[in-house]
Amino acid sequence: AGSARRLQLKTLEGMETRPTTDRIKETLFNMLAPYLYDCIFLDLFAGSGAIGIEALSRGAKKAWFIENNPKATAIIRQNLDFTHLSDKAEVMMSDVIRGLSTLETLKHPVDIIFMDPPYGQDHEKRVLEHLYARIQDGACRYVDSYTRIIVEAALDTNFDYLPQLGFKLDRQKRYKTNQHVFIRMSHP
Numbered sequence: 651a652g653s654a655r656r657l658q659l660k661t662l663e664g665m666e667t668r669p670t671t672d673r674i675k676e677t678l679f680n681m682l683a684p685y686l687y688d689c690i691f692l693d694l695f696a697g698s699g700a701i702g703i704e705a706l707s708r709g710a711k712k713a714w715f716i717e718n719n720p721k722a723t724a725i726i727r728q729n730l731d732f733t734h735l736s737d738k739a740e741v742m743m744s745d746v747i748r749g750l751s752t753l754e755t756l757k758h759p760v761d762i763i764f765m766d767p768p769y770g771q772d773h774e775k776r777v778l779e780h781l782y783a784r785i786q787d788g789a790c791r792y793v794d795s796y797t798r799i800i801v802e803a804a805l806d807t808n809f810d811y812l813p814q815l816g817f818k819l820d821r822q823k824r825y826k827t828n829q830h831v832f833i834r835m836s837h838p
Contacts, residue, residue: 674825677799679704681823681830682762685798686710689761692753694746694777699726701764701796706735715741716749746773747780754784756792763793765800769828774801775811778833780814785835799833807831 671804679686687709693702696718702713713735717723718799723743730736742749753760758763767773778799784790793799799817801807809831812819821832 667805673828674828674830675701675704675824677823678830679708681713681821681832682800683708684800685761690714692763694718694749694761694763694765695767695773696741697722697766698727699729699741701766702726702739703735703763705762706738706764707733709815711738712751713739715739716744716746717741718743718745730767740746750777750780750784750790753792754789756786758792758796759790759797763797763799763801764802769804769807774803774807778812778815778817782817784822793835795835797835801831801833803831805829809833 652668655798682705686705689705689710691702691705691713693699693705693713696702696715699715699717699759702715706713715726715728718797720743723741726741727736730739730741742752744752746767757821765774765777767777781793785793805828807829809819812833813836816836817833818836819831820834823830
C-alpha cells in the first residue's frame, strides 16, 4: 500500500530469510495505521526490508534497517532504490545488538521497533534484555514509554519474562503459524 503500492520487492532466495506473507503484513499495518504517519521506524532482522519499506510507503518519515546478512543488506538497498525511498532510510549491515548500540547517539525516540528474528533462538529476548539494560544505565534514549515494539514470533514463543525487563504485553495477534506480539515499556 502507500507510495510503493504494487511494486514487487526482491527477496533473498533460499531458507535464510522468512518473508512475512502479504495477508499477515496487511493485518499488521492495519493495526499500525494510526501510528505510522511521520514516525521513526526501526526494522530489526530486516531480511529484504519489506516491513520497513511498507512503513515508509505508508507515511513513516524515517526507517532504520539492521541486518547482518550481506546479501540481504544488498537486497534492502536495491528495494529502497527501486521504491525511491532511499532518502528516508538508513541501512546498517550489522549484528542487531551492535546496530542498536550504534543508534544510542539518536537524541529522539523511535516510534516503532519491528523485529522478525529467526524463530526458536531467543533473539527477541536478547534484544529486549539489551534495551532494558541500556535504558537502565541511561544510554538508550531512543526507547520510551510511547515506543511500540512488535515481535513476529512462532506461536509457541514465551514472553512471560517481559515484566522482569520492565516491559508489558500490550496486544497479541495470533495467526495459523505465527504471531505478532506488541510490547511497551511498563513505566516511563
